[in-house]
Amino acid sequence: MDQLPSVAVTRPAGAAGRLNLRAWSKLTPLARREARQGLLYIAPWLLGFFAFTAIPMVATLALTFVNLTLAQREPLAFVGLDNYVRLAADDRVWHSLSVTLRFSALWLPISIIVPFAIAVGLNSRHVRGAPLFRSLFFLPYVVPFVAGVLVWEQTLGDNGWINDVLRLVGVEKPPSWLFDSTWIYPALVMMGVWGIGAGIVINLAGLRAIPTELYEASRIDGAGAWAQLRHITIPMMSPILFFTLILGVVEVLQYFLVPLVLKNGTGEPAGATLFYNLNLYRTFFTYQELSYGATMAWLLFALTLAITLVLFALSRRYVYYAGAR
Amino acid sequence: MNQRLARAIAPLAVLALVVTACGPSASSSPSTTATGGPETQAPPATFAPASLRWYCCLGTGEDPSQVPTEEEVAAGFGELHPGSELKIEIVTYDAARNTLSTQIAGGNAPDIVGPAGVGGLAAFEGQWLDLAPYIQSTSYDLSEFDPGAVDFYKTDEGQIGIPFAVYPSMVWYKKDLFAEAGLNEPPHGYDAKYTMADGTEVEWDYDTVREIAMKLTVDEAGKDATEAGFDPEKIVQYGFEPQRDDLRGLGAYWGAGSLVSSDGSAKIPEPWKAAWRFFYDGMWKDHFIMTGPVFESEEFSGGGYAFFSGRVAMSENFLWTTYGVADAGTDWDLAAIPAYNGTITSPLNADTFAILKDSKSPDAAFAALTYLMDDASETLLNLYGGMPARPAKQDAFFEQLGQSDGFPAEVDWQVAKDSVAYADNPNFEAPMPKYNETLDILGTYLSKWTTTPGLDLDAEFDALEAEIQAAWNS
Structure with missing residues (x-):
């Protein structure tokens, strides 16, 4: 069995990415047969990967260098970097990017801190009925998000119950959550927080994996709750927090469903919900500009990749892997 | 490189965009008591039997109360022309443009689109079939319409529609x-x-x-x-x-x-x-x-x-x-x-039916279009509240409209008729x-x-x- 993974997996670091044909030729017939079987088993995934991910990605890259539109009134032609030049000068693109980044600045810290804080609370031995709370927090996550958004639309309406409560407590002019280009972002955050059940569960799993000996030893050393949180919980949870950060960045850059459902994809109020991915969707499907839409998709991809790489580079400083060698 | 190649690439492009960018990682009752079904017998078919798709609604037609009648009308085409069928696809107005774009880009374009407003047609400029050759070959009678109304649908692509309904x-x-x-x-x-x-x-x-x-x-x-x-x-x-x-x-x-x-x-x-x-x-x-x-x-x-x-x-x-x-x-x-x-x-709003260039059965699609414009027109016009583009049918239309459930006994429909004379030209759409x-x-x-x-x-x-x-x- 040791020989089997040596074909493609166990390789010297310098040979990474190259198929080791010499190793293949040294395999026994049995090992080769097993290797072939292994490849056969993953073939469906490979086929799916190439058909639905790799080839379409390459195709979109190729599209960025032509002038493909749905109506195609002009002959299809190679246009070089024209689409990229247009992208750089497109105010709407930069506006949608700015909308996305502004919302990210608001949402990302909340999406990481709130589930973590709730998970810490639920993990505390002082909390009674933690399983019940865990279920309650997770419950919204299993509600179809579109249905959730529609419920929130009513809740946050000018005469929704949130504003009714605000009026009851003396706020004469409560915010117009869904129609004001400033208040719409807090409204979107509220909807997001409603659905953080999965984040709580992930954080809880991470917290449960922290050895209790660490806390016991620190308690003996006189550490209080805050010191334990700062010096044990957060460092030990840093891989989980980093994981949720990466997922959060990818998700927020692709933020799409809520503005599409809530505002029918119009970007209302006044363009405040014209998120980048929504703009991309409209460019592609509404404006029918296939090549330009593909160019926008590649900008999004490049941006996501760049941010992720930077975060990974920084993670070496801030993320502690207890099991790392 | 040509349009055919462009269309061949389009489905891949749609798929690609979906995968790379939008991936998972991340009322009222109708105003009339219209009934469906054809009202007259169609001439013998002069087209090969075909299965046709009727795409709604770039204009009106999405209201759930309208759908059963639309389905009945669609089924009526198959009854008139055994071997052929017309299936209606209802997409709400808000989503209709994007969905149709996707279908065209995916090489899955429907045959007939309608009722489509002026804006709906303009949004897909360049993709409509010129009906003129079909009007000529079937000797379709346009004399019942005001010539101006017929010209309303003449564009760079040709005659892309036939007057159907107007809404002053x-x-x-x-x-x-x-x-x-x-x-x-x-x-x-x-x-x-x-x-x-x-x-x-x-x-x-x-x-x-x-x-x-x-x-x-x-x-x-x-x-x-x-x-x-x-x-x-x-x-x-x-x-x-x-x-x-x-x-x-x-x-x-x-x-x-x-x-x-x-x-x-x-x-x-x-x-x-x-x-x-x-x-x-x-x-x-x-x-x-x-x-x-x-x-x-x-x-x-x-x-x-x-x-x-x-x-x-x-x-x-x-x-x-x-x-x-x-x-x-x-x-x-x-x-x-x-x-x-x-x-x-x-x-003025105006609705018509049009055929997409990508229709695989344009002859049959034209037959279905004329069925909707003629045999089923009264049913559909009442259903949509559309004033007939045929002037001779307008009085009967308003008489029936006035008897709609929940309407006041006396509505001055003459205002609607008079309003047509003040229609915006150029049309805002x-x-x-x-x-x-x-x-x-x-x-x-x-x-x-x-x-x-x-x-x-x-x-x-x-x-x-x-x-x-x-x-x-x-």
Whole structure:
């Protein structure tokens, strides 16, 4: 069995990415047969990967260098970097990017801190009925998000119950959550927080994996709750927090469903919900500009990749892997 | 490299975009008692049997109460032409353009699209089949139509449609609210003046509308918008509601025009600017028009149009308003569109059916199209509240429309007939560069104006014009 993974997996670091044909030729017939079987088993995934991910990605890259539109009134032609030049000068693109980044600045810290804080609370031995709370927090996550958004639309309406409560407590002019280009972002955050059940569960799993000996030893050393949180919980949870950060960045850059459902994809109020991915969707499907839409998709991809790489580079400083060698 | 190659690439492009960018990681009852089914026998088929797809709704037709009749009509084609079938696909108006784009890009285009408005056709400019050869080869009779109406569908692509339904605009008003305010009802005739409460006669124009609309706007305490102590935060009844679906349409009630100037650049027609200013001041200064949040609220949304809520005294809208106007009560009537600078303009909506160039069975599709336009036309026109484009059928149409459930006994349908003479030309939905993108820009400004008080409108108009021009330049 040791020989089997040596074909493609166990390789010297310098040979990474190259198929080791010499190793293949040294395999026994049995090992080769097993290797072939292994490849056969993953073939469906490979086929799916190439058909639905790799080839379409390459195709979109190729599209960025032509002038493909749905109506195609002009002959299809190679246009070089024209689409990229247009992208750089497109105010709407930069506006949608700015909308996305502004919302990210608001949402990302909340999406990481709130589930973590709730998970810490639920993990505390002082909390009674933690399983019940865990279920309650997770419950919204299993509600179809579109249905959730529609419920929130009513809740946050000018005469929704949130504003009714605000009026009851003396706020004469409560915010117009869904129609004001400033208040719409807090409204979107509220909807997001409603659905953080999965984040709580992930954080809880991470917290449960922290050895209790660490806390016991620190308690003996006189550490209080805050010191334990700062010096044990957060460092030990840093891989989980980093994981949720990466997922959060990818998700927020692709933020799409809520503005599409809530505002029918119009970007209302006044363009405040014209998120980048929504703009991309409209460019592609509404404006029918296939090549330009593909160019926008590649900008999004490049941006996501760049941010992720930077975060990974920084993670070496801030993320502690207890099991790392 | 050609169009065929482009179309071959398109499905892959759709798939690619979906995978790379949008991936998972991350009311009212119909106004008539129409029945479905064909009314006459079709001529023997001169086309190969085909399975056809009828795509709805780039115009009207999505209301759940309309669907059974539409399905019945679709089935009627198969009964007339054994071996062929016509299947209807209902996509709501809001999603219809994007879905059709996706289908065309994916090489899965339907055969027939309709009812499609002028804007719906313009949004897919370049993708419609020229019907002229089929009209000629089948000797389809166009003499029943006004020649101008036939020419309405002549574009660079050819004859892309045949006149089917028209929807002129009128003022819809609530008689009871006028009576409550002690005001006279607006004039029905296009040459009539308005009689103020004190008996003086004035021009029926937008100044008059503003004046009486403020009196018809009432707050919780019963004060109208002209009285001291009126609370604009607690309005329970509004005086006026313009047709706010599209800024172009909103402007067209003040004068026909186009965003495309004579030299091809983007320019907002002056009457449209005046209309938009009236709209903006009406919301934020004079308070007789709803702001965006109020318009969207449950109390006033009326299931789509504020007049349906019964809390709006006057509203400008198209004839298709009949689909939900029964909700407004039983004491509404129709009045003439007011004048602006002495000119009256009644924007027109028109629906037709068109065939996509990508149809695999254009002969059969044309047969199905003529079936919808002829055999099934009465059923569909009643269903959609569309005035027949065939002048000879209009009187019968209004007679039947007047008998709709929940309608007042006496509605002055003559106003609708008269309004056609004041139709906007050019039509506000006429093609323009970057059609869908320009519509979105207009929508963004409309949203901004309806949600933001204190704007400098001149600066807004300049910015809008510049943004449209920039989109066209790209």
